Amino acid sequence: MAIVTIDGVAKEYPIGTSYQEIAKEYQPRFENDILLVSVNGKLSELHKTVQFDSSLHFFTGKDQPGIQTYHRSAIFLMMKAFYDVAGAENIEKVTVDFSLGKGYYIEAHGKVELTEELLSRVKARMEEYVSQKLPIMKRNVHTDEAIELFHKHRMYDKERLFRYRRVSRVNIYSIGGFEDYYYGYMVQNTGYIKYFDLIPYDDGFMLMLPQKENPKEVPVFEAEAKQKLFRVLKESIKWGERLNVSHVGALNEEIASGNINELILIQEALQEKKIAEIAGKIGADRSKKFVMIAGPSSSGKTTFSHRLSVQLKAQGMIPHPIAVDDYFINRVDSPRNPDGSYNYEVLECLDIEQFNKDMTALLAGETVEMPRYQFKTGVREYRGDYLKLGKDDILVIEGIHCLNDRLSYSLPKESKFRVYVSALTQLNIDEHNRIPTTDCRLIRRMVRDARTRGASAQDTIRMWPSVRQGEEEYIFPFQESADMMFNSATVYELSVLKQFAEPLLFGIPRDSQEYLEAKRLLKFLDYFLGVNSEDIPRNSIVREFIGGSCFKV
Numbered sequence: 001m002a003i004v005t006i007d008g009v010a011k012e013y014p015i016g017t018s019y020q021e022i023a024k025e026y027q028p029r030f031e032n033d034i035l036l037v038s039v040n041g042k043l044s045e046l047h048k049t050v051q052f053d054s055s056l057h058f059f060t061g062k063d064q065p066g067i068q069t070y071h072r073s074a075i076f077l078m079m080k081a082f083y084d085v086a087g088a089e090n091i092e093k094v095t096v097d098f099s100l101g102k103g104y105y106i107e108a109h110g111k112v113e114l115t116e117e118l119l120s121r122v123k124a125r126m127e128e129y130v131s132q133k134l135p136i137m138k139r140n141v142h143t144d145e146a147i148e149l150f151h152k153h154r155m156y157d158k159e160r161l162f163r164y165r166r167v168s169r170v171n172i173y174s175i176g177g178f179e180d181y182y183y184g185y186m187v188q189n190t191g192y193i194k195y196f197d198l199i200p201y202d203d204g205f206m207l208m209l210p211q212k213e214n215p216k217e218v219p220v221f222e223a224e225a226k227q228k229l230f231r232v233l234k235e236s237i238k239w240g241e242r243l244n245v246s247h248v249g250a251l252n253e254e255i256a257s258g259n260i261n262e263l264i265l266i267q268e269a270l271q272e273k274k275i276a277e278i279a280g281k282i283g284a285d286r287s288k289k290f291v292m293i294a295g296p297s298s299s300g301k302t303t304f305s306h307r308l309s310v311q312l313k314a315q316g317m318i319p320h321p322i323a324v325d326d327y328f329i330n331r332v333d334s335p336r337n338p339d340g341s342y343n344y345e346v347l348e349c350l351d352i353e354q355f356n357k358d359m360t361a362l363l364a365g366e367t368v369e370m371p372r373y374q375f376k377t378g379v380r381e382y383r384g385d386y387l388k389l390g391k392d393d394i395l396v397i398e399g400i401h402c403l404n405d406r407l408s409y410s411l412p413k414e415s416k417f418r419v420y421v422s423a424l425t426q427l428n429i430d431e432h433n434r435i436p437t438t439d440c441r442l443i444r445r446m447v448r449d450a451r452t453r454g455a456s457a458q459d460t461i462r463m464w465p466s467v468r469q470g471e472e473e474y475i476f477p478f479q480e481s482a483d484m485m486f487n488s489a490t491v492y493e494l495s496v497l498k499q500f501a502e503p504l505l506f507g508i509p510r511d512s513q514e515y516l517e518a519k520r521l522l523k524f525l526d527y528f529l530g531v532n533s534e535d536i537p538r539n540s541i542v543r544e545f546i547g548g549s550c551f552k553v
Contacts (some may be wrong), residue, residue: 005055013050020046023058029236032060035187036069043516045138054279061215061338062145064465065516067475071209073136073187074196075104077307078207079432080178081125081329085516086112093155095246095281095431096231097204097423101226102211103218104434105233106206119198119205126196128279129175137174145169149179157430160249164256164529183433183524197221202230226478236426239270245491247315247430248527249541252305255495255529267490269535275304276311276364278419278484281478282394283315283468289363290395294402294478295421298445301398302490304421306551309396316393324399324407326371327355331378345470347401351380356410359397362389363411375453400471403478420482423489429527438490439524448545457504459496493542495531 001012013022022047023034036059037044042067075096082094092110108114141149149172149202150158158181162170162317166550174187187193197218198207202466206221238527240246245254245263254263282288289309297300301325309319326336327350335343343349358368367388373380389395401407403418423441428434442464449455479485502525508518536542543549 003053004050004052006057008420015050015051018046019044019048019050019056022050022056025425026058028174030058030060030074032062032066033184033192034058034060035066035192036185038065038516041510041515043185045185047138048060053119053340056549057253058533062212064107064212067132067210067212067215069187070193070215071104072182072184073190073191074209075432076136076175076180076182076186077126077129077172077209078106078122078198079192080175081122081129082108082486083178085121085125086118088153093157093431096207096434097237098235098434099436100206100230101201101221103206103221104207105204105230106207107363108290114200114203114205116200119200122200123196126193129190130193131191132282135189136186137467138143138171138186139174140169140171142148143168143170143528146172147182150181152179155180155431157247157249158432160253161247161430161527162216162249164527166254166526173539180432183527184520185430200283201210202234205353223345228480228482228485230426230466232487233424236424236487236489240426240491243491247428249430250465251357251491252529255531260492260495260531261535262533264490264492264535264537268540271490271541272307274486279308279311279315280457281484282312282417283317287414288409289389289415290359290397290408291417292418293396293421294400294404294475295318295399295488296400296441296475297467298441298448299422300444300544301400302423303539303541303549303551304419304488306553307541310395310539312394313381316392317394318390319363319396320387322370322395323373324350324355324397324398324402326373326380327351328380331478332376341463341466343466343470345400345467345474347404347406347474350399350401350407352407353408359395359408360410362387362395362414365389370447398476403472403476403481418482418484420479420485421488422479422485424487425489425494426487427491427494428490435494435524437489439521441493442543443494443497443501443521443525446504447497449503450500451545451547457501457512457518458508458512461508461517468524488541490540490542492531494525495528496533496536496542496546497529498525499533500526501525 003010004013019037038057039054060066061070094108099107143162147159193220195210195495199206199221208218245251254260292299295307303319311318311322329351335348337343361368370385370387373525408446425435425437446457446460449460454501479507505518508514538550542552
């Protein structure tokens with residue numbers, strides 16, 4: 001017998017009792033299905049069994065580990081159904097390209113015509129498998145065997161991925177004989193995957209899945225509300241395909257073969273070309289006096305604003321970069337979250353009145369003393385930095401709220417040019433395992449905050465849910481209002497950030513709430529070979545996070 005503690009209550013269970021059996025006993029206490037369990041702080045699938053005294057915590061779709069498990073399992077179920085309906089012999093590969101809104105954009109390559117009729121059959125087959133409650137099996141194989149297996153299945157991106165795995169063994173999942181590899185845990189059987197939809201879109205289709213806010217509801221796909229973002233995401237994916245670096249295995253090949261410096265230069269050149277294009281559009285209309293640059297946390301807005309300023313100078317303009325963060329109210333006066341922590345994501349953390357007063361004065365040709373916010377002390381300071389605009393001057397303003405007219409309510413709309421910046425990673429782990437853009441930004445922020453703001457990785461992870469909530473409310477609703485979008489992600493950056501982030505993540509205590517996320521990120525970074533940061537150009541957006549930039553960021 002073993003003593004199992006759940007919510008502070010201890011009970012004896014026979015050794016060998018599955019966590020699924022225990023979950024069934026506790027399910028009536030939960031509104032949503034139990035999908036995953038942590039055993040003494042370590043995530044585990046429900047098919048595992050009790051082996052020793054332990055403390056359990058269950059996760060449902062309302063929790064981040066739970067909804068990630070649900071999404072992962074739903075993608076696996078869709079792949080099984082798609083291969084069965086379309087025929088494996090007709091499929092070159094099926095790729096989960098990126099998330100869009102509340103779903104995933106997926107493309108199929110090969111002798112497959114993506115029609116509504118085909119997707120209807122795939123969805124029906126998925127529903128059939130759900131009703132059958134097929135077990136999702138897992139077996140542990142040697143890495144060499146996995147390489148051979150996925151070569152046989154013609155999943156070549158997975159084959160390349162495993163050639164650079166340091167571990168000697170990997171877990172392979174299967175549903176009814178269909179085998180695949182996924183980064184993370186799965187639900188116990190297909191019966192858990194009750195909510196999904198398939199919708200034709202562009203050259204592929206959307207797999208719509210519930211979000212943790214409502215795990216029992218499939219969200220509506222609002223295609224019209226995501227057109228600009230979709231074009232930028234697809235452009236990034238196609239760029240990766242042209243250079244044959246769509247997935248981590250391909251990136252690792254470039255690093256191992258000594259070609260990474262050329263790849264870095266090409267990536268930076270492509271970004272510079274895009275920035276020059278944006279500057280050209282701004283320069284063509286001299287009525288624009290305010291370039292409003294917005295984007296989620298750690299999207300590289302500051303470096304982008306400086307690089308854009310360089311290009312605007314080439315257009316004969318005199319730009320002045322301004323960070324909205326310098327208009328933070330003093331930390332002691334900042335709004336707080338329910339748990340007492342400071343909330344830096346809401347508009348109320350900014351001195352909006354002072355910002356509008358200063359910007360209006362500048363537009364009127366007056367001289368204004370500009371503030372500087374000190375993040376380590378939490379105080380806004382004035383140090384005699386005066387600014388006055390001439391006829392060729394233009395303000396390049398960056399901040400997470402810059403596309404929200406509430407921030408710049410006093411400025412004429414015709415004087416603004418809006419740019420949305422985000423790190424929309426074009427790289428995925430393999431054809432079925434995508435890299436969330438939020439992971440890239442979280443790692444960027446972790447590295448930067450440790451270097452510039454004295455924050456630990458544990459602090460960054462702890463505050464990240466609040467940051468994400470603020471983005472959903474204050475940033476993403478305004479992204480389609482941008483005149484232009486810029487993707488700040490670089491295909492090589494995670495191989496650079498890895499070396500800075502890993503020591504920070506290893507420093508998070510095992511008994512902390514943030515440890516599970518730290519462990520997930522460490523496993524994620526283990527897929528990448530490292531790249532020497534000395535080879536990164538000094539004006540690169542990556543420098544904003546690792547240091548060594550030629551700009552004041």
